[in-house]
Amino acid sequence: MAAVAPAVSSGSTAPLTNGSVPTVADKYRGAVVEDLQLSPAFALPQDEHLGRAIELAYDRDFSHIPVLDRKRKPLGYVEVAALKKKYEAGEANPTDRVAAYMVKFNRSVSTHPYTVITPDTPLSDLEEFLKDKIFALVTDYGRKFVLGVATAQDLETFVSRRGF
Numbered sequence: 001m002a003a004v005a006p007a008v009s010s011g012s013t014a015p016l017t018n019g020s021v022p023t024v025a026d027k028y029r030g031a032v033v034e035d036l037q038l039s040p041a042f043a044l045p046q047d048e049h050l051g052r053a054i055e056l057a058y059d060r061d062f063s064h065i066p067v068l069d070r071k072r073k074p075l076g077y078v079e080v081a082a083l084k085k086k087y088e089a090g091e092a093n094p095t096d097r098v099a100a101y102m103v104k105f106n107r108s109v110s111t112h113p114y115t116v117i118t119p120d121t122p123l124s125d126l127e128e129f130l131k132d133k134i135f136a137l138v139t140d141y142g143r144k145f146v147l148g149v150a151t152a153q154d155l156e157t158f159v160s161r162r163g164f
Contacts, residue, residue: 051094
């Protein structure tokens with residue numbers, strides 16, 4: 001883990017000691033995704049039953065869960081609240097597969113370039129990525145395994161722990 005120096009409060013635009021206004025770089029001070037200390041990734045296989053997926057999501061208090069193929073390649077994600085709503089409305093059967101209800105990742109590189117997020121990705125880059133995304137999958141350097149899931153809330157927690 002990288003050593004991290006404390007900063008000022010996140011809602012603050014108070015000048016730093018040199019009189020300048022804090023920037024994103026000041027907020028994170030060189031911290032990377034690994035510094036977030038994310039919980040290990042939890043993902044579902046594409047053939048998991050819907051009932052089990054909802055149960056596992058609530059046990060772990062997750063709102064979105066990545067869905068992987070048999071080779072552990074990310075295919076998409078399930079939105080737990082939407083699954084539960086369909087389930088309660090009788091629009092989904094507990095033995096249905098999650099793949100039928102997942103939001104698929106758009107793999108078209110030309111229209112949606114793939115952004116690699118690893119433990120070494122600077123938090124300022126992660127913040128930029130999360131501006132229009134729900135979450136980021138953190139992968140190993142070879143992109144073979146999902147190591148964690150990062151959200152804007154993880155960044156907010158990190159900043160508040162540091163007192164920025």
